[in-house]
Amino acid sequence: MILRHAQADDGRALAQVLTALSGLAILWWMAVRSVDVSRWLTALAIFLISLFALRIFVLMHECGHGSLFRTQSLNRAFGFVLGVISGMPQYVWSKHHNFHHANNGNWDKYRGLYTTLAVDEYAALSETQQLGYRLKCSIAAAPIAGLIYVIFNPRFNWLKGSIGLAKHIVRGKIANPGQSNHALVASYESRYWQSPKEYWHMTWNNLALLSIWAMMCWACGPARFFTIYIISTSMAGAAGIILFTVQHNFAHSYASDTRHWDYDLGAIEGSSFLILPRWLNWFTANIAYHHVHHLSAKIPNYCLVKCHNEYEHLFPAVTRVRLSEIPAALKYILWDKRTQRIISVADYRQQMDPASAMAN
Numbered sequence: 001m002i003l004r005h006a007q008a009d010d011g012r013a014l015a016q017v018l019t020a021l022s023g024l025a026i027l028w029w030m031a032v033r034s035v036d037v038s039r040w041l042t043a044l045a046i047f048l049i050s051l052f053a054l055r056i057f058v059l060m061h062e063c064g065h066g067s068l069f070r071t072q073s074l075n076r077a078f079g080f081v082l083g084v085i086s087g088m089p090q091y092v093w094s095k096h097h098n099f100h101h102a103n104n105g106n107w108d109k110y111r112g113l114y115t116t117l118a119v120d121e122y123a124a125l126s127e128t129q130q131l132g133y134r135l136k137c138s139i140a141a142a143p144i145a146g147l148i149y150v151i152f153n154p155r156f157n158w159l160k161g162s163i164g165l166a167k168h169i170v171r172g173k174i175a176n177p178g179q180s181n182h183a184l185v186a187s188y189e190s191r192y193w194q195s196p197k198e199y200w201h202m203t204w205n206n207l208a209l210l211s212i213w214a215m216m217c218w219a220c221g222p223a224r225f226f227t228i229y230i231i232s233t234s235m236a237g238a239a240g241i242i243l244f245t246v247q248h249n250f251a252h253s254y255a256s257d258t259r260h261w262d263y264d265l266g267a268i269e270g271s272s273f274l275i276l277p278r279w280l281n282w283f284t285a286n287i288a289y290h291h292v293h294h295l296s297a298k299i300p301n302y303c304l305v306k307c308h309n310e311y312e313h314l315f316p317a318v319t320r321v322r323l324s325e326i327p328a329a330l331k332y333i334l335w336d337k338r339t340q341r342i343i344s345v346a347d348y349r350q351q352m353d354p355a356s357a358m359a360n
Contacts, residue, residue, distance in 0.1 A: 006298035050235035058285040064094025105266020146237020161192040267294035
């Protein structure tokens with residue numbers, strides 16, 4: 001029924017990509033030039049850079065679903081470019097993300113970016129470990145998580161995997177000098193990629209991004225470039241992680257085990273509808289309409305609002321989360337297997353000691 005909205009428009013998609021990339025380029029020019037003029041102007045430019053970087057990431061994510069453009073070739077080509085700008089190997093990332101879509105709400109198989117702990121797992125931790133887990137899931141830690149997720153992990157995983165691959169090839173050549181490099185590469189198993197295609201995509205992504213870093217350092221100086229880059233990327237990464245988390249972790253959201261899991265329930269009761277200002281919906285490419293996105297990832301971002309409005313009467317069970325309610329939603333960080341729901345630490349404590357929780 002809703003699939004009739006899954007009609008990509010290459011013109012609209014291209015306009016979205018070009019406006020996002022040109023806006024980012026202009027803001028970078030503004031940020032670099034304003035350092036010698038006004039720190040407030042630089043701060044404004046960095047804030048806007050982070051918003052455009054967030055939009056570019058969401059557009060990259062859409063290319064991974066094959067929904068931004070009509071053809072797979074265009075989605076692959078622009079997905080790679082947007083992935084380089086975002087710092088994320090798009091092809092490899094989309095494989096993991098599509099696994100999330102295929103198992104949304106099945107918390108036996110996918111537990112989100114923070115790997116949400118089950119109640120019994122949390123109970124088994126020491127008090128210090130529990131505190132560390134709560135801090136990891138907090139808003140305060142989001143910029144650090146964003147920095148690690150977007151900047152550090154893709155480079156570190158590629159480098160570590162490449163070193164392992166090189167060692168594997170050397171050992172293979174020593175053991176069997178006649179064995180081809182192609183066969184050795186194909187036989188290498190890594191936790192960071194599932195096929196040679198994924199590895200080469202990671203390689204080209206990293207080489208392209210490192211080349212851009214080098215050119216930007218040459219053009220405006222390494223200190224100025226990395227200061228702007230790290231701050232803006234951390235902010236964008238933090239916003240992305242927070243948005244993604246509260247789209248699935250909120251008050252008593254659906255969190256089934258494999259045996260009882262239902263795909264449609266996962267989309268409706270396990271995905272929130274974020275009520276955001278119109279300007280923020282633009283910067284997040286309407287990803288706030290997450291329930292519709294999970295019913296069909298083939299619906300382009302520019303069709304999500306129309307689809308939601310047309311079938312809004314079918315979504316009474318979808319949880320609405322307002323911008324002001326996001327900090328509260330982020331407190332729901334435990335999977336209660338008994339109720340098949342996501343609960344907060346406060347809920348957990350009340351289960352453990354109802355009398356003490358009521359007294360507090």
